[in-house]
Amino acid sequence: MASSNRIKVYVQPRASKTAVVGMHGDAVHVRLAAAPVDNAANEELVALIANRLGIAKRHVRIVGGAASRRKVIEIDGLAAETAAAALLSNSSRPMRAS
Numbered sequence: 001m002a003s004s005n006r007i008k009v010y011v012q013p014r015a016s017k018t019a020v021v022g023m024h025g026d027a028v029h030v031r032l033a034a035a036p037v038d039n040a041a042n043e044e045l046v047a048l049i050a051n052r053l054g055i056a057k058r059h060v061r062i063v064g065g066a067a068s069r070r071k072v073i074e075i076d077g078l079a080a081e082t083a084a085a086a087l088l089s090n091s092s093r094p095m096r097a098s
Contacts (some may be wrong), residue, residue: 005080006063007087008048008070013041020087027070028087029040040046049073050089 008027010067015031022029042062050057053075064072075083 004074005083006072006074006075007084009073011045011069011071013069019051020048022088028084037044041089042071045071046075049075049083049087053078053083059090065081094098 009022010029011026012029012031013034013036015033017031018033019031021031030045030048032041032044032048034040036042045081046057046060046062048062053060055075059076061074062070062071063074078086
């Protein structure tokens with residue numbers, strides 16, 4: 001894919017269910033059922049974003065904040081505004097099982 005764009009994400013691990021819940025300041029607020037142990041929450045975040053955007057997980061990367069609640073996600077082939085809007089349009093819909 002030709003270009004990569006970045007979005008900011010605020011992650012809340014150990015939630016009761018995995019879902020995009022809206023905005024947290026300038027970041028997309030995501031609740032994750034996974035615990036922040038052994039990279040489980042990061043893997044679930046990448047899977048959630050790829051699933052919601054309908055793209056392969058290999059096109060979604062965490063490029064900043066891997067050990068933080070505030071993360072920067074790089075997405076190949078989608079404008080940042082388009083990606084954020086797509087995630088928010090599906091807000092509060094739980095992630096489908098893969």
